[in-house]
Amino acid sequence: MNHLIIDPQKDYLLIPGLVWSCIPGEPAGGLAVYISRGAISRVIPASSAYEGSGENMEVINMPEITLMPGLVDCHVHFSMDCENLFQAIDDWENRPQLVEQRVLRAAADYLSAGVVAVRDGSDRNGIGLRTRDNINAGCFPGPLVAATGRAIFRKGSYGDFLGPGITDIDEALDQVSRLKAEDIDQLKVVVSGLVSFREYGNVGPVQFTVPELRKIAETAHGLGISVMAHASSAAAVETCVLAGVDSVEHGYFLETRQLELMARKGTSWVPTLSPLGNLVKTGSLPYEGAVMDVIRRSFETQLLRVKEACEIGVALGIGTDAGANHVFHGSSYHDELGYYLEAGLDTKTVVSLATSVSAKIAGLGDRIGSITPGKQPYLVGIETNPQDTGLSRPGSLKALKNPAWVITPGSCR
Numbered sequence: 001m002n003h004l005i006i007d008p009q010k011d012y013l014l015i016p017g018l019v020w021s022c023i024p025g026e027p028a029g030g031l032a033v034y035i036s037r038g039a040i041s042r043v044i045p046a047s048s049a050y051e052g053s054g055e056n057m058e059v060i061n062m063p064e065i066t067l068m069p070g071l072v073d074c075h076v077h078f079s080m081d082c083e084n085l086f087q088a089i090d091d092w093e094n095r096p097q098l099v100e101q102r103v104l105r106a107a108a109d110y111l112s113a114g115v116v117a118v119r120d121g122s123d124r125n126g127i128g129l130r131t132r133d134n135i136n137a138g139c140f141p142g143p144l145v146a147a148t149g150r151a152i153f154r155k156g157s158y159g160d161f162l163g164p165g166i167t168d169i170d171e172a173l174d175q176v177s178r179l180k181a182e183d184i185d186q187l188k189v190v191v192s193g194l195v196s197f198r199e200y201g202n203v204g205p206v207q208f209t210v211p212e213l214r215k216i217a218e219t220a221h222g223l224g225i226s227v228m229a230h231a232s233s234a235a236a237v238e239t240c241v242l243a244g245v246d247s248v249e250h251g252y253f254l255e256t257r258q259l260e261l262m263a264r265k266g267t268s269w270v271p272t273l274s275p276l277g278n279l280v281k282t283g284s285l286p287y288e289g290a291v292m293d294v295i296r297r298s299f300e301t302q303l304l305r306v307k308e309a310c311e312i313g314v315a316l317g318i319g320t321d322a323g324a325n326h327v328f329h330g331s332s333y334h335d336e337l338g339y340y341l342e343a344g345l346d347t348k349t350v351v352s353l354a355t356s357v358s359a360k361i362a363g364l365g366d367r368i369g370s371i372t373p374g375k376q377p378y379l380v381g382i383e384t385n386p387q388d389t390g391l392s393r394p395g396s397l398k399a400l401k402n403p404a405w406v407i408t409p410g411s412c413r
């Protein structure tokens, strides 16, 4: 993989076989992408590309390549180890160097998987937030990070590794302001518990009433930040949608009624298929018998809902929940895309969700997600036959897996 880091002092002319500027539009040949002062300046006919090109311009020919916006993962946890949450939490306190190494590796793994931007779904130690700042400061290469810092959850309920916890709603509103001062990009709120592996459909109680959650969402919106809400069960999802959160995370066991409500209210859904999907597919786990049946049944229900959501017109964000057991940073993104195909979505729709739609949900829609003037050059180049991107054929997203080029700006703020 070639990682091209765009120097803001230089101009670049990229001349690929095809440019796929706006997905789901069509890729087009005979074009060049002109990058100037760290931003995409123009997409121009390749034949006229050299006119007026100055000395300070680097020209890169990539004839076998389709250049397209990079992939966006709407839900990751840099803080977690993809294996054992309790061990990871212990590591935060007792093995900070190990955590740092893990973060570094995760950041690199995102780039080699073509994932140029991620939204971090919080941890109580602020590791995701620090990772964003360190990447922005140029300490190490990595994707563009939208961070939620620490999450809001009700003390005594699920979520104590994600944030400090609140006891009443005034405390929650205080915490929103404090998190804003810590410079979070979005607010994470925990509204339900985890999906049970033992009892199908059990996800724990709903942590907030609609009026309570509405106050939190309105306070966040008043400070200019969107709200991502961890919620499974029909009741928890409905609470979120009625309260005006921006994206529902996981959403296991939601029903048609909530999907219709989401479509009407413009609430996005990030179904995170990999945590259960990867357990189902791996088959080398301590889970067996009845437990495995619950996991499989929950996963299959989720696939059906994803297809239904697509038909109803709910904006779906691709998010892996990377860091969870068997959900690896970077590579699991391609597992996640595969599950969308398994759910019955076509390749082009999935690539569109993976780029422009997810960029918007992550709050990065004005910066990335298309190759258009003013956007930042977070791009990937995938090897393709110029006659066929390989992505227009049903059932094939393989071309995305190992990008030949990953392009990111030198500094992103």
Ligand SMILES: [Zn+2]
Pocket (backbone or CB within 6 Å): 075, 076, 077, 121, 321
């Ligand atoms: Zn998560």
